[in-house]
Amino acid sequence: MPDTHHRIPSFVHQRNRLSEGQQHAWDRWWPEYGGDVAEVERLEPEALFGRTAPVVLEIGSGMGDATAEMAAAAPEVDHLAVEVYEPGLARLLMLRQEAGLENLRLLRGDAVDLLDRAVPEGLLEGIRIFFPDPWPKRRHHKRRLVQPGFVALAASRLRPGGWLHLATDWEHYALQMREVCDACPLLHRAPAAGPEGWLPRPDSRPLTKFEQRAEREGRAIRDLLYVR
Ligand SMILES: C[S@@+](CC[C@H](N)C(=O)[O-])C[C@H]1O[C@@H](n2cnc3c(N)ncnc32)[C@H](O)[C@@H]1O
Numbered sequence: 001m002p003d004t005h006h007r008i009p010s011f012v013h014q015r016n017r018l019s020e021g022q023q024h025a026w027d028r029w030w031p032e033y034g035g036d037v038a039e040v041e042r043l044e045p046e047a048l049f050g051r052t053a054p055v056v057l058e059i060g061s062g063m064g065d066a067t068a069e070m071a072a073a074a075p076e077v078d079h080l081a082v083e084v085y086e087p088g089l090a091r092l093l094m095l096r097q098e099a100g101l102e103n104l105r106l107l108r109g110d111a112v113d114l115l116d117r118a119v120p121e122g123l124l125e126g127i128r129i130f131f132p133d134p135w136p137k138r139r140h141h142k143r144r145l146v147q148p149g150f151v152a153l154a155a156s157r158l159r160p161g162g163w164l165h166l167a168t169d170w171e172h173y174a175l176q177m178r179e180v181c182d183a184c185p186l187l188h189r190a191p192a193a194g195p196e197g198w199l200p201r202p203d204s205r206p207l208t209k210f211e212q213r214a215e216r217e218g219r220a221i222r223d224l225l226y227v228r
Pocket of ligand 1: 145
């Protein structure tokens with residue numbers, strides 16, 4: 001497996017102030033439902049969620065709307081959102097409380113570090129990566145999350161039969177994702193995909209405002225689903 005320890009991060013960490021409401025939610029709920037990737041030695045879902053259930057990891061939950069919706073739609077599944085953007089995590093904490101989502105926990109930090117160090121092989125039911133930062137400039141392509149070393153790592157953390165679901169509105173990145181995942185020996189493209197490999201948006205992925213705009217502007221959204 002390519003060395004994931006010397007890779008370039010897929011994000012740029014910015015110190016962002018929380019709004020008053022976000023700060024309130026953070027102070028009240030973060031100690032209970034949040035945590036730092038750096039402090040997780042070994043991910044133990046039973047201890048984290050207080051039950052035994054399939055665990056789906058989402059990398060880059062952003063502002064959290066889709067995450068909260070997916071957690072509400074699948075109460076039988078435990079959802080772990082990993083994000084570096086604190087206002088987004090704080091907002092997701094608010095959504096979590098509003099909807100009473102017992103099956104949702106949040107981690108702050110680099111999901112690649114989490115997968116690499118702390119997630120045992122074969123643990124996860126699924127991994128979601130929706131609209132990862134596209135890094136459109138050629139000289140920034142090396143920052144893209146979906147690269148061979150990362151995909152090999154992610155695939156190894158899935159249980160046999162577990163899935164990796166990716167979505168992007170950047171055609172160039174979609175092609176890269178398809179090429180990299182097709183080449184990963186552990187993964188197979190989901191049979192429901194069309195001949196080009198794209199899948200119609202599954203109901204499990206909520207339609208976001210951002211995506212509605214992309215559609216209006218004529219940009220195709222590409223969904224890719226792979227199974228280990
Ligand atoms: C373009 S946003 C998309 C957010 C959300 N999935 C959506 O569809 O609106 C990508 C997010 O991924 C986060 N991110 C990028 N690399 C990450 C990493 N290695 N670990 C955790 N989060 C990451 C960024 O902070 C950013 O919020």
